[in-house]
Amino acid sequence: MSDQTTQKGTVLKGRNTLQAHKKKEAVAAWLFSAPALTLLLVFLIVPFILAFYFSLTNQRLIPNPNLPTRIIGLTNYIRLLSDSTFHRAILNNFYFAGVVVPVQTSFALGLAMLVNKKLKFKNLFRTIYFSPVVTAMVVVAIVWGFLFNPTDRGFINRLLQSITFGNVQPLEWLHDPKLALPAIMILSIWQGVGFQMIIYLAGLQDIPNELYESARVDGANSWQQFFNVTIPQLRNTTIFVAISTTILAFKLFTQVWVLTQGGPMESTMTTMVLLYRQGFRQLRVGYASAIAVIFFLIVLAVSLIQKLIMKEERAVS
């Protein structure tokens, strides 16, 4: 009898310490989470919700006593629909993404395959190709802006002339509405491609060598190996690279602001440049918030497409 009670006692005691430990652990967990969680709440979640709310108001950055803030429904969105600058901005972002995503992604894959070969000094070349990534975009924009000098003395113009034996007239680059955005595309690709090269390199090194060996046994040449082994095996990497580049394309701001500020003739206007101008320069927080909400919805749609394609892949395999 007494034996049983002591047994019960120890079990109870054990349960108590276990419960005490659990409680302690839960308290500790919340203490560990609190700093990051608080900051995320105040500086990410709250402003995110506010963006939706402000987009329905005529909120200004500095309150105007003559113009009290009030809810104006979907007025900002309706005005955006008929704002030709906004149309231009969205179109430019899609144009930028449409060119940069395929070019940069395939360029990155090519670089990764090259530096993945058994070559001497490949680490040195890897380092060189990656070095623009650690250069601040403002610096990249300024240096390329100088190289894109619009006169016949500009470096890029001279280079084009000597390659084509003088058949290309000096181009105006950043001053030409048709060439300003392509010039920005070139420097953006130059800066960003090294990052994706590394991601592809990791993907390439994950491909089991047996796949290539069995392809070779089946008599596949290197092109067939590329299309039947490399490309399918890199499917998820490619989706990731393409999607993250697309999202970056919609965030396009720094290089444009440094070089053209949206001009000439709105040819480099982007969603972010418009958002900055409306929200910061013109103090129209409501209108800028509506732009931010649409920008977010585009990013969300792109991310969901990624999730969808990747899930399908998993279901298949």
Add this chain to the structure above:
Amino acid sequence: MANLKTANSLNSIERRKIFTYRFLRFIFLFKDYLLLILLACFFLFPMVFMFVSSIKNSETQIIGDMSSLLGFVPYGDLGIKNYIDVFDQMNFGRFMYNSVFITVCTVAGGLVINSMFAFALARLKFKGRQLLVGLIISLIIIPVESVVIPLLLMVNRFGWIDSYHVQIIPFVAEPFFIFLFYQFFIGLPKDLDEAAIVDGAGVFRIYSMIIVPLSRPVFASVAILQSIIRWGQFLWPLMVTRLETYRPLPVAIQQFFSQDPKMWGDIFSFASMMTIPLLVIFLLFQKWFVRSVASSGIKG
């Protein structure tokens, strides 16, 4: 004697064979190397141009040299006149200090609080854990750009415009980095914690004595990725710094660049001084950089 001779000639034949083999191999590989070198030129020329121009004392020479390969050749009147100009004309030291201070604080603070949160999510049992993991994963999608305008209004109300903390505090907690830590921590063996609990270690000791020392790679990755982002950050400081006192390098160089007439020698030396610190760190810790970038692509 005769024996030695034959040995020698054999040796030379052998050597010649090796040489021809190496030469053929070189030719065979040459196209790859040619491509590697051409690409290296493409990725190097803007920065080489910047460094070389920055040490040319004569502004007319810089402009004159830009139309030919002379732009890449350090010749003529070389010196550090442009660098001295930058320090004379503006408070460059201040801008550099601001950028370093903001980057270091954001990165250090981020390493601590993001890893602590991730530790709780990955290693501790408590109610709401799953919900918080889901929350963090969905917060990754929200780009900072979509919240800057309301955030600007908020910090304006707080009276935070023109300060260091306005450039640090909002960017310390970062869902993507929490996720990177979380992924790493969850992969560490569970029995480590259990052994420590048996030894009577508290939760904080488990975090600081077991988890952190085992997780150096992920700490390095997050530190590197965060440093690259913070060092080049432009949009936010452009909105929240009006005075020179708290202005970081990217905004300072953009404002210097947008003044006419443009002094290219000075601009290039400013740009060089802004690029060199991160470039040096990158060259010293290359392997870690490559690893950290590769790790940012794992998800999905």
